[in-house]
Amino acid sequence: MLITETDEKSRLQWWKDAKFGLFIHWGLYALPAKGEWAMYAARTPVAEYEQLAKQFNPVKFSAKEWVNLAKTAGMKYLVITAKHHDGFAMFHSKVEKFNIVDATPFQRDPIKELAEECQKQGIKLCFYYSHVIDWHHPHSIHEYYNNTWDYQLEDKAFYRYWNQIAKPQVKELLTRYGPIGLMWFDTAGGLSKKDSREMVDLVHNLQPDCLVNSRVSHWPGMGDYQSKGDNEIPMYAEDTKPWETPMTLNKSWGYHIQDQDWKKPESIIYKLVNIVSKGGNLLLNVGPTAEGLIPEQSTKRLLEIGDWINRNSEAIYETDPSPFPYEFDWGAITVKSGKVYLHLYHKYCPQNELVLCGLKCKVAKAYFLANGIPLETNQSYQAEGDHHELRILLPSELPDQYVSVMALELDEQLEVDESFIQQASGTIKLDLVHADIDLKKQQATWDFKVVNPGTFEVVLVNFKKEGVDWAEDGGKKHVVNVNGQRLEVIPKEDIILEESQSCQYPYREVNSNLGRIKLHRDTFTLSLISDTVREKPQFTEIWQAEAVKLRAIKLIPVI
Numbered sequence: 074m075l076i077t078e079t080d081e082k083s084r085l086q087w088w089k090d091a092k093f094g095l096f097i098h099w100g101l102y103a104l105p106a107k108g109e110w111a112m113y114a115a116r117t118p119v120a121e122y123e124q125l126a127k128q129f130n131p132v133k134f135s136a137k138e139w140v141n142l143a144k145t146a147g148m149k150y151l152v153i154t155a156k157h158h159d160g161f162a163m164f165h166s167k168v169e170k171f172n173i174v175d176a177t178p179f180q181r182d183p184i185k186e187l188a189e190e191c192q193k194q195g196i197k198l199c200f201y202y203s204h205v206i207d208w209h210h211p212h213s214i215h216e217y218y219n220n221t222w223d224y225q226l227e228d229k230a231f232y233r234y235w236n237q238i239a240k241p242q243v244k245e246l247l248t249r250y251g252p253i254g255l256m257w258f259d260t261a262g263g264l265s266k267k268d269s270r271e272m273v274d275l276v277h278n279l280q281p282d283c284l285v286n287s288r289v290s291h292w293p294g295m296g297d298y299q300s301k302g303d304n305e306i307p308m309y310a311e312d313t314k315p316w317e318t319p320m321t322l323n324k325s326w327g328y329h330i331q332d333q334d335w336k337k338p339e340s341i342i343y344k345l346v347n348i349v350s351k352g353g354n355l356l357l358n359v360g361p362t363a364e365g366l367i368p369e370q371s372t373k374r375l376l377e378i379g380d381w382i383n384r385n386s387e388a389i390y391e392t393d394p395s396p397f398p399y400e401f402d403w404g405a406i407t408v409k410s411g412k413v414y415l416h417l418y419h420k421y422c423p424q425n426e427l428v429l430c431g432l433k434c435k436v437a438k439a440y441f442l443a444n445g446i447p448l449e450t451n452q453s454y455q456a457e458g459d460h461h462e463l464r465i466l467l468p469s470e471l472p473d474q475y476v477s478v479m480a481l482e483l484d485e486q487l488e489v490d491e492s493f494i495q496q497a498s499g500t501i502k503l504d505l506v507h508a509d510i511d512l513k514k515q516q517a518t519w520d521f522k523v524v525n526p527g528t529f530e531v532v533l534v535n536f537k538k539e540g541v542d543w544a545e546d547g548g549k550k551h552v553v554n555v556n557g558q559r560l561e562v563i564p565k566e567d568i569i570l571e572e573s574q575s576c577q578y579p580y581r582e583v584n585s586n587l588g589r590i591k592l593h594r595d596t597f598t599l600s601l602i603s604d605t606v607r608e609k610p611q612f613t614e615i616w617q618a619e620a621v622k623l624r625a626i627k628l629i630p631v632i
């Protein structure tokens with residue numbers, strides 16, 4: 074089938090406008106309640122795992138309530154695990170008896186019930202399908218994660234799995250449940266280019282409008298949009314393709330009774346805003362119980378987010394990303410034609426006055442979406458230092474609870490200074506993805522503009538995986554050169570942030586002080602030399618493979 078460029082755009086439009094979806098990890102693994110990798114972790118024999126099906130009777134499941142919750146939360150699509158790595162089909166499959174209708178006392182097809190509710194309530198139904206890993210089937214083969222306790226790798230004949238299970242089940246999902254928004258494939262390690270392409274084509278041939286995520290393959294460029302790594306939030310303009318962050322509310326995907334480490338509502342809202350301001354979608358996960366209930370802690374959070382979106386929907390749906398290439402300390406930006414939205418994170422927002430550098434076009438009006446009361450603004454161009462400045466007086470109390478959204482109405486076409494420019498707080502943030510990289514020299518360089526001169530602490534920003542020894546993976550020599558000043562240091566874990574705009578479990582943001590430099594008002598080039606300097610990886614599914622990731626350099630003014 075030939076897909077032209079304009080088709081391509083319109084096929085994706087609903088999804089790009091949607092911004093927010095619900096991920097549901099639901100399966101037999103809700104019974105042991107240790108997450109969806111329980112079978113693999115315990116090396117549970119297939120015969121024993123199959124016994125779980127006999128106890129699986131989620132009588133409290135209500136498609137109507139789940140879809141209603143997604144809608145109330147402001148989500149526009151829903152992705153449910155039709156089959157996860159354990160091989161259990163949560164729909165009535167005709168090609169494999171190991172499914173919820175034929176193998177459980179429940180005997181209902183929740184996918185069918187969800188399909189009907191989604192149609193009724195106007196939300197797009199989508200499927201997660203584990204197309205490569207299947208620990209139940211004797212012939213599935215993944216690069217690493219196979220059931221080798223029941224089956225011998227050398228006895229496996231991959232195409233028996235591929236032709237008898239994977240493709241037929243995908244066909245069932247796309248022919249029996251009405252129009253499907255997208256197919257969410259996962260962990261394609263070892264799948265050939267030809268087989269990956271075959272799966273993409275199978276989906277598009279059955280439902281041309283159905284989107285496919287990039288995790289259908291480890292071969293680059295496949296699928297309609299980019300799935301980021303689990304819980305990965307990219308930097309600004311890191312992606313050229315439309316993208317989505319799959320994200321957990323605690324640390325687990327499938328129901329995990331012991332995992333009560335829930336993200337705070339405010340940090341989920343910060344992350345939603347951060348993602349949307351970078352042009353991405355947030356696919357936020359819940360793991361329902363074996364009774365068929367979405368955990369109360371999850372429901373509570375979704376309702377709270379829904380409340381916020383409801384008040385601020387104008388600044389979320391159908392918006393374009395921020396035109397600035399860096400994260401702001403105080404929050405994030407989204408835009409629509411003629412309007413710029415400033416999402417103020419109360420926790421990090423300055424009092425009295427917000428200053429935005431780099432907006433070149435004229436602002437006609439500023440007000441909070443919550444109340445519409447006009448705010449006093451002052452715009453100027455500072456010839457010395459060549460920068461534009463917008464000052465907005467803030468009321469003593471911000472109108473929302475965690476994030477208040479301000480609209481700027483523009484008099485002219487949106488135009489910004491896209492260079493790295495000092496922020497009003499005095500900070501300059503240089504993301505690695507926007508550096509010029511010279512791999513031979515192990516060097517990253519950036520140009521940036523100083524508006525308020527002074528002394529700066531040079532801070533290295535890394536994401537460190539939980540449990541990793543810093544000395545081994547982070548503590549290597551770094552050299553910084555800027556304006557004739559040179560720092561040579563072995564960075565330490567000076568600050569481990571509690572909360573970070575784009576870093577989350579299983580990573581923590583580590584800030585290391587590299588030393589101080591002095592800069593006057595001018596444009597400078599900074600270079601960083603370190604063997605941690607890398608080109609950005611081709612695909613991001615294995616986001617969690619690296620122990621320490623270099624993300625940015627920050628220059629923070631010393632007062």
Ligand code: H79
Pocket residue numbers: 098109110114259260303319326
């Ligand atoms: O469906 C969720 C995960 O089950 C799935 N992707 C999200 C959306 C996923 N499949 N594979 N992986 C994630 C990466 C594999 C990570 C592993 Fe592990 C590290 C497997 C074994 C070691 C995670 C940590 C599972 C057990 C320990």
